Amino acid sequence: MCCVLHCALRIMQQSEDLVAGPKVVVIGAGIVGSSLADELTARGWTDVTVVDRGPLFATGGSTSHAPGLVFQTNPSKTMSEFAKYTVAKFGGLAPDGGWAFNPTGGLEVASTPERWADLHRKAGWAQSWGIPGELLTAGQCAELHPLVDADRILGGFHTPTDGLVKAVRAVQAQAAAATARGATFLPNTEVLGVVDDGAKVTGVRTADGVLPADVVVCCAGFWGAQLAKQVGLVVPLVPMAHQYATTGRIEPLVGRNTEATEAGLPILRHQDQDLYFREHVDRIGIGYYGHRPMPVEVANLAADTAGEEMPSMLPFTDEDFVPAWRESVKLLPVLQDSKIEQGFNGIFSFTPDGFSIMGEHRELSGFWVAEAVWVTHSAGVAKATAEWIVDGTPSTDVHECDLYRFEDVARTDDFVMTTSSQAFVEVYDIVHPHQYREALRGLRTSPFYGRQQELGAYFYEGGGWERPAWYEANAQLAQRLRDDGLAFPERDEWSARFWSPISIAEAHWTREHVAMYDMTPLTRYEVTGPGAAALLQWLTTNDVDKSVGSVTYTLMLDESGGIRSDLTVARLAPDRFQVGANGPLDLDWITRHLPDDGSVTVRDVTGATCCVGVWGPAARDLVAPLCGDDLSHRGLKYFRSLRTHLGAIPVTMMRVSYVGELGWEIYADAAYGAALWDLLWTAGQAHDVIAAGRIAFNALRIEKAYRAWGTDMTAEHLPGAAGLDFAVRMAKGDFVGRAALERASAPQQTLCSIVFHDPTAVVLGKEPVYLDGGDACVGYVTSAAYSATVGRCLAYAWLPAGTAPGDVVAVDYRGSRYGATVHAEPVVDPEMKRIRR
Numbered sequence: 001m002c003c004v005l006h007c008a009l010r011i012m013q014q015s016e017d018l019v020a021g022p023k024v025v026v027i028g029a030g031i032v033g034s035s036l037a038d039e040l041t042a043r044g045w046t047d048v049t050v051v052d053r054g055p056l057f058a059t060g061g062s063t064s065h066a067p068g069l070v071f072q073t074n075p076s077k078t079m080s081e082f083a084k085y086t087v088a089k090f091g092g093l094a095p096d097g098g099w100a101f102n103p104t105g106g107l108e109v110a111s112t113p114e115r116w117a118d119l120h121r122k123a124g125w126a127q128s129w130g131i132p133g134e135l136l137t138a139g140q141c142a143e144l145h146p147l148v149d150a151d152r153i154l155g156g157f158h159t160p161t162d163g164l165v166k167a168v169r170a171v172q173a174q175a176a177a178a179t180a181r182g183a184t185f186l187p188n189t190e191v192l193g194v195v196d197d198g199a200k201v202t203g204v205r206t207a208d209g210v211l212p213a214d215v216v217v218c219c220a221g222f223w224g225a226q227l228a229k230q231v232g233l234v235v236p237l238v239p240m241a242h243q244y245a246t247t248g249r250i251e252p253l254v255g256r257n258t259e260a261t262e263a264g265l266p267i268l269r270h271q272d273q274d275l276y277f278r279e280h281v282d283r284i285g286i287g288y289y290g291h292r293p294m295p296v297e298v299a300n301l302a303a304d305t306a307g308e309e310m311p312s313m314l315p316f317t318d319e320d321f322v323p324a325w326r327e328s329v330k331l332l333p334v335l336q337d338s339k340i341e342q343g344f345n346g347i348f349s350f351t352p353d354g355f356s357i358m359g360e361h362r363e364l365s366g367f368w369v370a371e372a373v374w375v376t377h378s379a380g381v382a383k384a385t386a387e388w389i390v391d392g393t394p395s396t397d398v399h400e401c402d403l404y405r406f407e408d409v410a411r412t413d414d415f416v417m418t419t420s421s422q423a424f425v426e427v428y429d430i431v432h433p434h435q436y437r438e439a440l441r442g443l444r445t446s447p448f449y450g451r452q453q454e455l456g457a458y459f460y461e462g463g464g465w466e467r468p469a470w471y472e473a474n475a476q477l478a479q480r481l482r483d484d485g486l487a488f489p490e491r492d493e494w495s496a497r498f499w500s501p502i503s504i505a506e507a508h509w510t511r512e513h514v515a516m517y518d519m520t521p522l523t524r525y526e527v528t529g530p531g532a533a534a535l536l537q538w539l540t541t542n543d544v545d546k547s548v549g550s551v552t553y554t555l556m557l558d559e560s561g562g563i564r565s566d567l568t569v570a571r572l573a574p575d576r577f578q579v580g581a582n583g584p585l586d587l588d589w590i591t592r593h594l595p596d597d598g599s600v601t602v603r604d605v606t607g608a609t610c611c612v613g614v615w616g617p618a619a620r621d622l623v624a625p626l627c628g629d630d631l632s633h634r635g636l637k638y639f640r641s642l643r644t645h646l647g648a649i650p651v652t653m654m655r656v657s658y659v660g661e662l663g664w665e666i667y668a669d670a671a672y673g674a675a676l677w678d679l680l681w682t683a684g685q686a687h688d689v690i691a692a693g694r695i696a697f698n699a700l701r702i703e704k705a706y707r708a709w710g711t712d713m714t715a716e717h718l719p720g721a722a723g724l725d726f727a728v729r730m731a732k733g734d735f736v737g738r739a740a741l742e743r744a745s746a747p748q749q750t751l752c753s754i755v756f757h758d759p760t761a762v763v764l765g766k767e768p769v770y771l772d773g774g775d776a777c778v779g780y781v782t783s784a785a786y787s788a789t790v791g792r793c794l795a796y797a798w799l800p801a802g803t804a805p806g807d808v809v810a811v812d813y814r815g816s817r818y819g820a821t822v823h824a825e826p827v828v829d830p831e832m833k834r835i836r837r
């Protein structure tokens with residue numbers, strides 16, 4: 001009887017465990033950790049313990065003193081979605097003691113023409129990402145926020161759904177919900193280390209012993225990098241101090257707000273002076289980003305903050321705030337009768353690219369991070385993290401925040417410190433989409449670099465690489481073509497930045513003659529071993545198990561069928577493939593899927609090799625005489641590769657062309673690079689070869705309907721919606737994402753090519769799109785370029801399913817509307833005559 005009871009109890013216990021899900025420990029009870037506990041328990045994973053070394057719930061972390069302004073609109077769709085979710089979720093919380101979210105609305109004012117123009121761009125993002133908002137005159141701004149001196153500003157952007165988060169209250173409410181479902185919150189419990197069995201986490205170590213866990217999520221805020229380092233993980237964030245101060249009582253505010261409401265005026269940003277403002281009942285809180293970057297050494301922090309209220313608060317440095325006060329008084333003249341009464345230098349995280357850091361440790365399964373998250377994005381990040389942990393795939397595309405998005409060079413202390421400091425400086429700056437880092441340049445150069453410099457390359461930076469955008473050496477060519485009647489439409493000042501009309505000449509010349517493109521920075525992996533073919537068949541959508549010499553365009557999907565990447569897979573030998581990829585996330589994904597038996601090895605060969613694309617109608621005339629093998633259309637077919645020689649140089653040639661022209665990607669060991677370039681360049685003189693840059697390259701691929709992963713499509717999109725069903729072979733057998741495709745319903749949106757009507761119209765990406773005169777935004781632009789072939793700007797846009805060629809749309813570019821027509825794809829050379837010959 002006793003035994004039976006015991007057994008029954010055990011079964012009950014087991015089934016309870018099953019219902020409760022794996023044992024989770026969350027490190028940190030700030031806004032991120034508590035939100036995550038709520039999201040996990042809401043998904044049925046109720047065995048959640050949140051530990052914090054501080055008291056609950058004002059733990060002493062960044063959340064404890066966050067003024068909680070939420071401006072949702074962000075250039076990133078993902079970050080805007082995270083913020084929208086935070087607003088929706090916190091707006092629905094009903095914590096003890098009052099509101100968790102106060103929808104004051106948000107107002108950003110412009111005091112310079114540049115900012116005013118940029119607010120138009122921002123209004124466009126809001127439209128694109130579905131955030132209500134409108135541009136207001138200076139007078140309307142002052143009506144909305146009567147403390148603002150209308151004479152100081154040119155106008156503003158108002159978003160009625162922005163507002164204030166009462167951060168600790170939001171923590172408390174989410175913790176209460178999580179606790180009601182079974183979660184536990186442990187105060188005054190510092191995690192001293194992570195315990196593992198060599199492959200996966202088994203718990204965390206505290207002064208009281210080990211807390212066992214199957215899953216550990218590090219939500220330790222700016223302390224998170226230190227903790228992660230203990231398990232060999234680089235979390236590239238820098239703790240930075242940022243000034244926040246509160247004034248004395250402001251007479252005109254007295255009686256406007258109560259202690260309960262705290263604020264009624266919109267939260268306010270004056271980005272031209274790096275300032276933001278909110279009300280605290282009858283006082284004004286002022287945040288300032290204009291001071292020098294103040295990185296914080298975590299090792300000294302305990303000593304530095306000993307006399308302060310919290311371990312994330314440093315003493316206020318008055319001298320840094322002087323310009324902030326001066327400019328605040330100018331914008332809000334009522335402040336002149338007041339002064340700063342309180343202030344502190346609060347600490348929170350900055351990252352090299354301004355995005356959060358999310359994901360699971362690749363070598364230590366079960367160890368996750370959710371770091372460098374603003375209150376603004378906290379609930380959205382927590383939801384995506386919970387989905388990722390529980391379901392395997394987040395429902396929002398998170399590639400911009402992925403822990404493994406960084407190239408090796410971007411994970412060094414020097415890089416992280418320099419770029420994160422720059423991110424602090426630029427936090428309120430007007431940042432052009434084609435503006436590139438100036439510090440730490442020249443880290444990765446292709447073997448053609450010297451030649452490119454001689455040709456006057458204008459370099460930009462990507463993945464640490466120096467990449468030519470265009471070549472000044474082609475200026476004369478551009479002039480000649482202009483004289484011959486080729487159109488070079490004038491650009492507005494904004495779109496002309498980091499751009500040159502020379503790129504039009506380079507694109508035109510590629511279609512008419514021949515050009516050399518440096519493809520070295522194209523990420524490539526060598527996948528080898530007896531299991532290589534099977535692994536690539538499993539990971540990608542197309543049939544790649546073809547003959548040696550085959551090259552296949554294929555997709556990698558996640559389990560939900562979303563596009564994780566698009567690749568070219570070249571079979572160089574039965575057990576050796578070269579994969580042309582999009583960046584570090586591809587290596588991460590492939591590595592995570594390597595079979596345990598050691599039958600496959602993957603290696604990044606990008607830096608050890610180089611690649612030059614030789615493309616254009618004269619490409620064969622240029623290259624064939626250098627090669628002993630037959631490079632005719634039959635000899636080396638489209639999408640085939642060949643190991644051969646050009647002159648004395650061993651090369652691998654692939655008949656692939658992202659620009660959509662006859663020609664090859666020519667690969668060699670990096671050591672041969674300079675000689676390879678010289679050989680082609682010298683032979684090319686008889687064919688009027690030019691070197692062409694990335695702007696021309698981008699324009700040509702858009703003409704050809706070739707998508708760029710990360711911009712045109714992401715994990716949010718299924719292949720069909722992105723027009724890529726041709727790369728999916730359902731019949732080949734099972735592969736990652738196949739089951740999801742089988743049950744997928746028809747997509748709501750589809751990627752379309754559009755052609756602008758006005759030859760001078762230019763867009764740069766992320767602009768909202770309206771259908772035929774309508775006022776409702778129906779989609780957004782992804783990438784765009786001026787097409788020398790068509791004489792118009794072309795763009796991709798996500799538009800409602802059913803949008804068809806011939807449909808007319810309008811695109812808002814910084815406040816001006818431009819008409820465009822949906823075009824059948826590809827816009828240029830649909831018969832593939834240029835490539836297959």
Ligand code: FAD
Pocket residue numbers: 027028029030031032033051052053054059060061062063064065066067068069070189190191192219220221222223224227242243244287312345346347348349370371372373374375376377
């Ligand atoms: P935290 O709140 O710091 O939580 C991390 C927790 O982990 C802490 O409670 C800490 O005690 C605990 N912890 C750390 N290490 C351990 C360990 N080893 N063991 C156990 N526990 C540990 N964001 C906005 O969106 N809007 C704003 O207006 C805004 N204003 C800001 C103003 C200032 C002055 C500052 C400094 C920040 C501001 N932020 C704002 C940013 C925002 O405050 C933070 O990004 C956010 O609070 C971070 O939340 P978190 O949960 O990740 O970190």
Ligand code: THG
Pocket residue numbers: 522552553566567568579580581582639654656657658665706707
């Ligand atoms: N070259 C190589 N690998 C790459 C790229 C590249 N990998 C990443 C990225 N670029 C992949 N993107 C593309 C997109 C389109 C094509 C090639 C790479 C392409 N598409 C043909 C088309 O759509 O008509 C494919 C036709 C087919 O499948 O036969 O060429 O630039 N090495």
